[in-house]
Amino acid sequence: MQEKAILIDKKDNVGTALCQLESGESIHAEIEDYAVDIVLLQNIPFGHKFALKDIQQGEAVIKYGESIGLATNQIRQGEHVHVHNVESQKGRGDKR
Amino acid sequence: MKFLGYRRRNGRVGIRNHVLIFPTIVCAAEVARMISSEIPGTVHAIHGCGCGHIGEDKEQVIRTMVGFTGHPNVAGVLLVGNGCELITPEVIAGELAEVGQRVETISVQEAGGTTKCVEEGKRLAEKLLTEVSSVNRESVDVSELTLGLECGGSDAFSGLTANPALGIASDLLVAEGGTAIFTETTEMLGTEQVLAKRAADAEVGKRIYEIIAAAEAKAKSMGVDIRGSQPSPGNIAGGLTSIEEKSLGCIRKGGSTTIMQVVKYAERPTKKGLLIMDGTALDIMSNTGLIASGAQIIVFTTGRGTPVGTPTAPVIKVSTNSVTYNKMKDNIDINAGVIVDGKGTLQSVGQQIFDEILEVASGKVTKAEILGHREFDIHSLGPVL
Numbered sequence: 001m002q003e004k005a006i007l008i009d010k011k012d013n014v015g016t017a018l019c020q021l022e023s024g025e026s027i028h029a030e031i032e033d034y035a036v037d038i039v040l041l042q043n044i045p046f047g048h049k050f051a052l053k054d055i056q057q058g059e060a061v062i063k064y065g066e067s068i069g070l071a072t073n074q075i076r077q078g079e080h081v082h083v084h085n086v087e088s089q090k091g092r093g094d095k096r
Numbered sequence: 097m098k099f100l101g102y103r104r105r106n107g108r109v110g111i112r113n114h115v116l117i118f119p120t121i122v123c124a125a126e127v128a129r130m131i132s133s134e135i136p137g138t139v140h141a142i143h144g145c146g147c148g149h150i151g152e153d154k155e156q157v158i159r160t161m162v163g164f165t166g167h168p169n170v171a172g173v174l175l176v177g178n179g180c181e182l183i184t185p186e187v188i189a190g191e192l193a194e195v196g197q198r199v200e201t202i203s204v205q206e207a208g209g210t211t212k213c214v215e216e217g218k219r220l221a222e223k224l225l226t227e228v229s230s231v232n233r234e235s236v237d238v239s240e241l242t243l244g245l246e247c248g249g250s251d252a253f254s255g256l257t258a259n260p261a262l263g264i265a266s267d268l269l270v271a272e273g274g275t276a277i278f279t280e281t282t283e284m285l286g287t288e289q290v291l292a293k294r295a296a297d298a299e300v301g302k303r304i305y306e307i308i309a310a311a312e313a314k315a316k317s318m319g320v321d322i323r324g325s326q327p328s329p330g331n332i333a334g335g336l337t338s339i340e341e342k343s344l345g346c347i348r349k350g351g352s353t354t355i356m357q358v359v360k361y362a363e364r365p366t367k368k369g370l371l372i373m374d375g376t377a378l379d380i381m382s383n384t385g386l387i388a389s390g391a392q393i394i395v396f397t398t399g400r401g402t403p404v405g406t407p408t409a410p411v412i413k414v415s416t417n418s419v420t421y422n423k424m425k426d427n428i429d430i431n432a433g434v435i436v437d438g439k440g441t442l443q444s445v446g447q448q449i450f451d452e453i454l455e456v457a458s459g460k461v462t463k464a465e466i467l468g469h470r471e472f473d474i475h476s477l478g479p480v481l
Contacts (some may be wrong), residue, residue: 003436003438006256006436008255008256016252016256016335017335018436045335046335046417046419047251047252047253047334047335047399047417048252048335049252049335049337061337063341063344064255064341064344064345066286066287066289066290066340066344067286067340068286068337068338068340068341068344069337069338069340069341081337082332082335082337083332083337083338086337086338087338088321088322088337088338088339088340089286089340090285090286090312090322090338090339090340091282091285091312091315091316091321091322091326091339092316092321092322093315093316093317093318093319093320093321093322094319094320094321
């Protein structure tokens with residue numbers, strides 16, 4: 001059966017939707033001996049990310065085992081994670 | 097492992113046998129196009145450079161033109177100038193003579209205008225075509241292949257399917273003694289700690305940090321947030337949140353082998369194996385730089401879909417997801433989307449890409465070649481004065 005979501009690294013706190021996912025849907029994602037089961041709080045478009053655990057404001061959002069930016073507000077498990085709640089830390093010529 | 101290529105007099109190996117009509121200055125671009133359009137079997141490359149370059153920019157533009165026109169996929173080249181430009185055909189021809197390339201030159205002012213220049217150019221192009229048509233393919237070792245790694249129109253699947261599968265193909269080529277080059281320094285922002293760990297020595301590691309810091313400093317010097325351009329609006333719609341996320345997905349094209357050398361844009365490497373070419377993230381300019389550095393073939397992964405090819409090197413297009421593949425089958429050679437569909441694995445698609453590289457190197461045409469995609473641009477550093 002086709003997986004609904006993918007987890008790339010054990011350190012990751014976000015998963016990626018492999019198809020359009022609906023709010024309220026149960027998601028199972030695993031890698032090696034690590035598995036998470038969550039319920040989505042929002043619709044997640046194909047290719048977009050959702051939180052596998054609660055992420056605090058200012059905490060790093062981890063994908064591929066590395067930081068992809070910092071959370072700009074608290075993100076609850078199952079919420080959509082994207083440009084509205086994550087801020088890049090690179091190439092910020094606007095921040096001097 | 098062997099493939100069928102064209103061994104040039106200087107020992108280098110080409111996988112195509114093109115006659116290239118190349119303007120050394122934008123003022124002669126239309127004349128070059130006219131000559132090429134009247135002589136089927138030739139290719140041409142249009143660009144906006146050739147005058148107003150100084151210092152490092154001038155060096156880079158000349159290096160790119162020499163690398164591109166002296167490339168072993170080009171059996172013969174007709175350089176077209178206007179006559180009063182900074183980079184005349186003679187400037188490039190002098191360097192090409194040193195690498196043993198078959199070259200002819202012509203200029204609009206000397207020929208006496210467009211019509212006379214086109215007529216004379218056609219005669220020279222016909223002569224070159226006749227000469228190169230008798231060259232045959234021969235069996236050569238895979239270690240002679242240099243693969244350019246490129247991605248464009250990335251989405252969240254780029255880093256999950258097509259790029260890691262291409263990484264496996266790069267690893268297979270490097271294991272055979274070949275060379276793979278990845279570039280797009282802007283799309284390495286946030287991955288320097290990952291890449292430097294894979295450097296062959298401290299010097300290569302230092303260069304990796306240097307080129308990425310320089311790319312970030314350049315972005316910051318504009319005084320704005322890089323998010324206005326990176327990730328691009330299409331990337332964001334596809335689910336990519338930040339340049340860090342995009343970069344981490346991008347670098348997976350390079351596979352897992354040791355990074356042997358960092359070269360400048362369009363610079364010929366002295367090492368084999370996996371290499372980094374410093375350069376822009378703009379796909380067309382990246383392709384040109386990769387070819388000028390010596391890549392005979394490019395594998396280009398795409399999430400959102402892109403039609404581009406190059407004038408002289410075949411481009412194998414790999415889609416990251418099946419939605420894009422089904423929508424743009426005309427343009428895409430391999431679908432890595434089968435990995436998320438559960439119909440293939442990273443390993444199977446990686447092997448498929450590697451096998452396709454060898455077939456295309458031996459003469460199989462790619463979708464971009466069939467459709468006549470010949471996009472070209474030179475990464476000028478400016479300022480253009």
